[in-house]
Amino acid sequence: MAMSSATAINPSGAKPKPLLAPGRALIYALLIVTSIYYLIPLYVMIITSLKDLDQIREGNIFIPTLNPTFAPWIKAWSSACTGLNCTGLAPGFLNSVFITIPSVIVSIAVASVSGYSLANWPFKLAEWCFTILLVGSFIPYQVFLYPLVIITREMGIYSTLYAVIFVHTVFGLPILTLLFRNYFASLPEELFKAARVDGAGYWRIFFQIMVPMSLPIFTVAVILQVTGIWNDFLFGVIYAGPTNYPMTVQLNNIVNSLQGVKEYNVEMAATILTGLVPLTIYFLSGKYFVRGIAAGAVKG
Amino acid sequence: MSSVFVKDLTLKFGSAKVLDQLNLDIAEGEFLVLLGASGCGKSTLLNCIAGLLDITEGEIHINGKNVTWAEPSDRGIGMVFQSYALYPQMTVEGNMTFGLRIAGMEKAEIEKRVARAAEILQIGPLLQRKPGALSGGQRQRVAIGRALVREANVFLFDEPLSNLDAKLRADLRVEIKRLHVRLKNTMIYVTHDQIEAMTLADRIAVMKSGLIQQLDTPQEIYNRPQNKYVAGFIGSPEINFFEGAVDGEHFATRGIQIPLTGYRFNGARTSGPAWFGIRPEHIFSGDAARHLPFSVEVTVELVEPMGSDTLAWTSVADVPIRFRMDGQAAVKHGDRILVGFDPTRASLFDKQSEKRL
């Protein structure tokens, strides 16, 4: 049947699409506007930390200075007053490192081995404990606060680094064990069976087969733990002891200092310094970060 | 007037050509099957016809209307998906009527259509159930029902039976054929299963790498495949191939000469390197082979009894071939037996182009 009207457009080939259809434009506009809302605090943090006190008093919070200075950063790091000491955040940074690295290692070690047991060498008691672990992860930590003080005191480690490492291991256990157990369970069973037929035992299979195949999940676990532990405040305050206070505690105390004048620029510089480590990890790891959250949350 | 007319359809993703200058002319009421292996482009073609994918070049006409730029819901089509794609939180009735209600159709008209579809597909008692409470076969019928109530002219099926087990597949296959006989609508059906294609189609389009290899009736495709790929794809067990040369009168391979009297060449008789294909079911053995134009004595190497038939393996001119025997035949490894075939049932393909000679 011939086309009826010779003057009508005869649609052929690719559908004409304006470069930016109104619908798409709206979507991008919304995304950009909300992005700005999310970025503003970061922006404010940065520009405030580069001003001196006069510029803060006279200037506007949203307008950057034309004469940036790094003095607040230096002060925040080395001479700001936190509580009774005026040694800046540097000691806190070191403390955070000393808390985070061992905590990450211990918590992941315990959780990965537990997950491995649950996935490949299960026994009834472990499975019950795992269920309780998962339910327990929802219990508000306030329930455990004082008992953990008692427990760590009995273990002789209260108010030391060991105590806070222990506490982080305890609270990381539910989600990390879940992560590892699910991952190990998803590895092909034939691999495991073949290794057993070959005569390999619990530890050999773990180190020579499971771990090498699990680099992605270990990465996710490390990211989750480093971020969570570095950002922790309460456990550091309660269990680590005053000489071991992490950076977050010092940051909190900067404002509550005994000095009269509130030095917002130093405060903001300190804020950035505290957030630098997890942010860097976040920006470098992107996909793993999201995968970690999604895996832990959605499966739980 | 053709029901579905596809002209020079090309689809490119970036620089990769997924579909290349395809042409289809489907008559009204015809059942056309798009057949091919995974990745050949059959589902892609179907989605283009449905309007779910935008094409790069070409035109699509449905029922005389140029629908190249039209939305799927404006193309007069109904579609059935591989995983049924039923809306899980709605009842069967809800699933079938959702689109119609959105379009603002009158309640009476909707009820009429649902009743008709329910009667044809025998899903009346299921109307208030949710998809989760249905079996695979029932779900597929509901999916067909959802397409039916649109009272479209053209129905598109995207591998609708692939998710079902073998028995269910066979049952539903018959139902779909009965449906076509009753409704007489144009149907375009995508599958990788050649049995479905052969039993359901009025015509089959065998596809590979985004091109239609052959568009013909099932009989023609089976008897006269137009290229080596089609010959190898259709027919189970697979066709036997010999490599050699044609010299007009004979096909020669490794010391064997096969006479080509009676073979219908596509064009003029030619000569040159070629493939010779003969199906296992066209190779006969024992007494039946004695009077055939070509026969040779062979040693049976392997026997695969299948109950109704027995598949035997042997070698002719050092080429392993299969041939079919009666299931009751008493034959075993090592037996000497006469096999033969009629070359008019064979297919010759040019060695270079793989096209039928």
Add this chain to the structure above:
Amino acid sequence: MNRPNPLFRNLTSKLAASPMIFIVLVVFIGSTAWTVASSFTSIKTLPIFTPQEFYDNWVGWDQYVRLWNTPRWITSITNLAIYGVLFTGFAFIIGFLLAVLMDQKIRAEGVFRTIYLYPFALSFIVTGKVWAWILNPAFGLEKTVRDLGWTSFSFDWLTNRDMSIYTVVIAGLWQGSGLVMALMLAGLRGIDDEIWRASRVDGIPKWRTYLQIVIPMMRPVMITIFVIVASGSVRVYDLVLALTQGGPGNSSQVPSMYIYEKLFVGALAQGTAASSVLLLATAIILIPWIVVEFGKKSRV
């Protein structure tokens, strides 16, 4: 032949998983039991352990009566309710809308997602500090808008007794809604593409497909997200500490602050009673999730 003692079967796994078992039994079960039991006693600074001690110090529901007669506790519970409802509600809405936007095959999706999620990588202390600065009446939002001309604009929520809790909601949303978005997006992506195609062939507009088909399909995911978000909001502490210090006065106190104080300044039983209340609140939040999970199992 002697049957090997079942206790020794799978010994390596049992030993390897013993830290997890120890933690579950002693920390999770032990602490919860101790906390709940102690809430029925009159202990103040010294914890008790033996049944005899519990018997001697038993006071029944006294602590709870006292708790609910304390105005500060009532304030903190009210604040928690306000924060919990608003935070969870808005996080859901914002997270869902952002996820829908991101689901539209956006270019530079990774960039947007990085922007929405980076606040989650920051410590609550950092978040509190920066929002304290932005919402600072003297220097922050209020001053900026006034400078722009609206001289009567006031945004003194931070220093306003009635509104201080709402600043916590704002800061919390900034940090947490990106996470909800990521989880919702994962859920959206789990919807079979064929459902979308079917709805297109049916002529159903996109927004209706989201509303009447996709959202009902996402019910399990939404419940999981709800449980995670809601149970997380019950524990809010660091954020309030850094943002308002619970003030002005006690107007933005939250239960976790109240508990912390009571536990460590000589009112142990009160603290444990308050903790038990939080425990109950969490249990209530978990109920819809448990119903769904058991519903699933019984259907199988």
